[in-house]
Amino acid sequence: xxxxxxxxxxxxxxxxxxxxxxxxxxxxxxxxxxxxxxxxxxxxxxxxxxxxxxxxxxxxxxxxxxxxxxxxxxxxxxxxxxxxxxxxxxxxxxxxxxxxxxxxxxxxxxxxxxxxxxxxxxxxxxxxxxxxxxxxxxxxxxxxxxxxxxxxxxxxxxxxxxxxxxxxxxxxxxxxxxxxxxxxxxxxxxxxxxxxxxxxxxxxxxxxxxxxxxxxxxxxxxxxxxxxxxxxxxxxxxxxxxxxxxxxxxxxxxxxxxxxxxxxxxxxxxxxxxxxxxxxxxxxxxxxxxxxxxxxxxxxxxxxxxxxxxxxxxxxxxxxxxxxxxxxxxxxxxxxxxxxxxxxxxxxxxxxxxxxxxxxxxxxxxxxxxxxxxxxxxxxxxxxxxxxxxxxxxxxxxxxxxxxxxxxxxxxxxxxxxxxxxxxxxxxxxxxxxxxxxxxxxxxxxxxxxxxxxxxxxxxxxxxxxxxxxxxxxxxxxxxxxxxxxxxxxxxxxxxxxxxxxxxxxxxxxxxxxxxxxxxxxxxxxxxxxxxxxxxxxxxxxxxxxxxxxxxxxxxxxxxxxxxxxxxxxxxxxxxxxxxxxxxxxxxxxxxxxxxxxxxxxxxxxxxxxxxxxxxxxxxxxxxxxxxxxxxxxxxxxxxxxxxxxxxxxxxxxxxxxxxxxxxxxxxxxxxxxxxxxxxxxxxxxxxxxxxxxxxxxxxxxxxxxxxxxxxxxxxxxxxxxxxxxxxxxxxxxxxxxxxxxxxxxxxxxxxxxxxxxxxxxxxxxxxxxxxxxxxxxxxxxxxxxxxxxxxxxxxxxxxxxxxxxxxxxxxxxxxxxxxxxxxxxxxxxxxxxxxxxxxxxxxxxxxxxxxxxxxxxxxxxxxxxxxxxxxxxxxxxxxxxxxxxxxxxxxxxxxxxxxxxxx
Numbered sequence: 039x040x041x042x043x044x045x046x047x048x049x050x051x052x053x054x055x056x057x058x059x060x061x062x063x064x065x066x067x068x069x070x071x072x073x074x075x076x077x078x079x080x081x082x083x084x085x086x087x088x089x090x091x092x093x094x095x096x097x098x099x100x101x102x103x104x105x106x107x108x109x110x111x112x113x114x115x116x117x118x119x120x121x122x123x124x125x126x127x128x129x130x131x132x133x134x135x136x137x138x139x140x141x142x143x144x145x146x147x148x149x150x151x152x153x154x155x156x157x158x159x160x161x162x163x164x165x166x167x168x169x170x171x172x173x174x175x176x177x178x179x180x181x182x183x184x185x186x187x188x189x190x191x192x193x194x195x196x197x198x199x200x201x202x203x204x205x206x207x208x209x210x211x212x213x214x215x216x217x218x219x220x221x222x223x224x225x226x227x228x229x230x231x232x233x234x235x236x237x238x239x240x241x242x243x244x245x246x247x248x249x250x251x252x253x254x255x256x257x258x259x260x261x262x263x264x265x266x267x268x269x270x271x272x273x274x275x276x277x278x279x280x281x282x283x284x285x286x287x288x289x290x291x292x293x294x295x296x297x298x299x300x301x302x303x304x305x306x307x308x309x310x311x312x313x314x315x316x317x318x319x320x321x322x323x324x325x326x327x328x329x330x331x332x333x334x335x336x337x338x339x340x341x342x343x344x345x346x347x348x349x350x351x352x353x354x355x356x357x358x359x360x361x362x363x364x365x366x367x368x369x370x371x372x373x374x375x376x377x378x379x380x381x382x383x384x385x386x387x388x389x390x391x392x393x394x395x396x397x398x399x400x401x402x403x404x405x406x407x408x409x410x411x412x413x414x415x416x417x418x419x420x421x422x423x424x425x426x427x428x429x430x431x432x433x434x435x436x437x438x439x440x441x442x443x444x445x446x447x448x449x450x451x452x453x454x455x456x457x458x459x460x461x462x463x464x465x466x467x468x469x470x471x472x473x474x475x476x477x478x479x480x481x482x483x484x485x486x487x488x489x490x491x492x493x494x495x496x497x498x499x500x501x502x503x504x505x506x507x508x509x510x511x512x513x514x515x516x517x518x519x520x521x522x523x524x525x526x527x528x529x530x531x532x533x534x535x536x537x538x539x540x541x542x543x544x545x546x547x548x549x550x551x552x553x554x555x556x557x558x559x560x561x562x563x564x565x566x567x568x569x570x571x572x573x574x575x576x577x578x579x580x581x582x583x584x585x586x587x588x589x590x591x592x593x594x595x596x597x598x599x600x601x602x603x604x605x606x607x608x609x610x611x612x613x614x615x616x617x618x619x620x621x622x623x624x625x626x627x628x629x630x631x632x633x634x635x636x637x638x639x640x641x642x643x644x645x646x647x648x649x650x651x652x653x654x655x656x657x658x659x660x661x662x663x664x665x666x667x668x669x670x671x672x673x674x675x676x677x678x679x680x681x682x683x684x685x686x687x688x689x690x691x692x693x694x695x696x697x698x699x700x701x702x703x704x705x706x707x708x709x710x711x712x713x714x715x716x717x718x719x720x721x722x723x724x725x726x727x728x729x730x731x732x733x734x735x736x737x738x739x740x741x742x743x744x745x746x747x748x749x750x751x752x753x754x755x756x757x758x759x760x761x762x763x764x765x766x767x768x769x770x771x772x773x774x775x776x777x778x779x780x781x782x783x784x785x786x787x788x789x790x791x792x793x794x795x796x797x798x799x800x801x802x803x804x805x806x807x808x809x810x811x812x813x814x815x816x817x818x819x820x821x822x823x824x825x826x827x828x829x830x831x832x833x834x835x836x837x838x839x840x841x842x843x844x845x846x847x848x849x850x851x852x853x854x855x856x857x858x859x860x861x862x863x864x865x866x867x868x869x870x871x872x873x874x875x876x877x878x879x880x881x882x883x884x885x886x887x888x889x890x891x892x893x894x895x896x897x898x899x900x901x902x903x904x905x906x907x908x909x910x911x912x913x914x915x916x917x918x919x920x921x922x923x924x925x926x927x928x929x930x931x932x933x934x935x936x937x938x939x940x941x942x
Contacts, residue, residue, distance in 0.1 A: 124156060192929055227250065306403065588602050740801065
């Protein structure tokens with residue numbers, strides 16, 4: 039179905055649909071937003087906390103499927119904080135299951151979570167995916183955190199195939215992640231619809247965002263929707279919230295006294311750092327000798343099972359329509375609860391923070407109708423002397439590090455409102471001090487406060503973005519075109535977190551294989567790790583290793599899916615640029631009440647990552663023998679059909695049905711081709727052309743495996759696997775893969791010994807080189823004669839397919855230079871190669887729709903090809919649309935390849 043306005047359809051359906059989904063009718067702003075999104079209108083929504091923004095964002099995706107509208111088949115819901123992404127996922131899952139009970143789909147939608155701590159969906163294969171901004175932007179920039187560098191090209195394409203929701207923009211770093219989000223929105227404009235939501239954006243920033251457009255392609259500007267006075271009167275009519283600025287620091291004793299004097303029943307305390315939260319928790323626990331209080335600590339350093347248990351408990355005890363049982367519940371948390379957690383309280387104690395964050399925190403106080411709430415804001419928190427060691431766990435690192443001076447020893451720096459900027463916090467304090475606290479604070483007052491505190495900052499940030507545009511473009515291109523991960527500090531955020539792992543097996547040697555995907559990860563802020571490292575390096579005596587980085591082996595074949603190994607961390611720079619870190623359990627303490635602590639002064643309590651259910655899943659490094667023709671046929675099957683597999687969801691292994699790759703990406707590919715290359719062709723023709731590009735990528739990506747030497751080496755190993763390890767008999771097949779189980783140590787050693795004698799030649803770049811001959815016959819005539827493409831378009835589109843073939847194992851394979859030519863010499867093809875190619879073409883074309891006049895296959899006319907200089911990085915920043923087309927094609931190719939090996 040082509041793009042068409044759906045306003046008339048929705049006028050009669052949207053209210054009924056929304057009430058079915060949520061059990062209450064939509065407010066005006068919800069109906070307006072949903073209608074706009076379903077018309078593919080990009081939108082900014084500013085609405086109060088607790089007003090139903092999440093439901094508003096999810097609804098268009100579900101309604102589009104029920105109405106069979108032209109809309110993306112994937113929803114990426116982006117949040118700034120990883121810890122509460124799971125809460126949003128669980129809320130959404132309930133909505134989806136309720137909706138599907140009434141509007142039964144052909145298969146249940148798969149709702150997944152992708153964060154550093156919960157990497158359920160590293161390749162974004164679910165239908166609705168909740169992820170952090172780091173995960174999305176790193177994927178967009180071709181330097182993804184979720185997969186290794188070799189697979190860095192697998193995720194970028196999904197951004198053009200998704201409905202994108204960005205929640206709580208106020209928490210994004212204005213000079214890093216927010217700037218990159220703006221560039222992302224410019225790139226997807228007209229391809230992927232997007233919704234930006236927050237309660238706390240300045241008027242100036244809203245105006246800036248809504249100007250996003252593309253005059254050359256006549257895309258409309260982004261719409262701004264805000265809550266009307268009519269809606270506000272209904273939202274605010276039955277609940278009240280008051281603010282008080284407190285000059286004295288917050289202590290556990292103040293909280294205790296307030297509970298006793300005012301008979302509090304539900305109290306939330308929000309600290310700015312984990313260490314403060316842990317210290318205050320211990321203080322209150324010491325006061326709670328008679329167990330009069332139920333105290334819960336929630337922050338980012340708990341095991342998923344413990345955090346899930348806490349969140350479930352909190353959502354019951356702090357929910358709407360709660361029943362008072364006479365017990366006082368206290369939640370002590372960090373800023374992780376600013377967004378996503380649908381809870382409420384009667385009194386909140388919070389450390390001072392920027393106004394935008396403060397109002398988000400306050401959204402968890404008197405959140406629902408009929409509630410009265412008080413928010414106390416403090417300039418500091420004091421921890422009792424007995425628990426002062428906890429308070430000292432977090433360490434700020436000198437900001438000069440962010441300017442590239444990371445090789446030097448970091449210095450400590452004291453900031454009053456860590457991790458926030460002192461100046462903005464002081465401006466927030468000034469507004470609170472002069473406020474007449476006897477008056478309730480309405481959303482219109484909150485809007486005024488936001489502008490009052492953040493408007494000048496917004497203008498300054500906009501000016502900085504303009505002044506730094508040249509440097510941003512340079513770094514953006516370094517990431518997109520060359521996979522330069524060093525720019526993440528400037529394009530995403532500098533003070534980010536790292537995934538740390540604790541392994542139960544002893545590490546005595548470096549280069550020890552380890553599979554981090556089978557271990558539970560914790561997320562720790564980089565400054566905290568740097569502080570621990572600084573103490574470790576300053577010791578005057580030697581102790582055991584503290585940190586090791588987990589990375590793919592260097593100097594190995596780039597085309598191998600080789601298991602990661604542990605490598606020493608010997609400098610501060612090593613630590614900063616390590617995204618997966620192994621910690622020595624001797625210096626780590628964990629329990630389910632206080633969470634994780636790391637440090638050289640901490641006595642480990644024997645904790646290591648418990649068995650992860652994912653350990654029961656097959657290793658992705660396991661292969662089974664399949665023949666050349668069968669492999670291509672299975673890949674094309676994976677392109678077309680739903681994929682059934684087992685994944686880790688909510689901490690449990692579940693069988694799921696992922697959408698076919700075609701269902702995910704075909705519409706976006708067609709829309710991209712229409713928008714960027716051939717605006718005059720029909721949608722049907724554009725989609726057929728994109729599918730043909732995917733078919734050609736599948737067809738050509740393994741041509742290099744038809745080399746005589748490749749077949750000889752792999753057949754030799756398969757005969758060993760058949761003889762000694764229960765593998766299949768290779769018989770006379772041309773092989774695509776051989777049997778190999780990396781978790782069998784004997785088999786792993788046997789393969790290493792074999793490869794020392796018989797070196798397997800590379801095949802991916804060779805495939806791209808040979809693909810050039812095929813594409814001249816099968817693609818160039820079609821583009822020229824049917825689509826009237828010019829020479830630049832023919833080259834760019836064909837080269838996108840060759841890049842996909844050449845980089846289907848190594849995302850930044852460069853091709854061959856002058857030195858490589860002498861080493862390789864010639865590509866000698868197997869005597870049966872021509873027949874295998876012809877048979878493959880015939881089998882794939884059986885399942886290709888007869889929309890386009892596909893040229894006849896001329897096959898490879900020679901058995902020997904002299905190699906020449908051949909590079910895979912010819913695209914320039916001015917040709918970024920071709921790189922983006924490549925990202926769509928290579929995603930389809932690599933997902934088909936990865937899924938196909940699981941079908942054997």
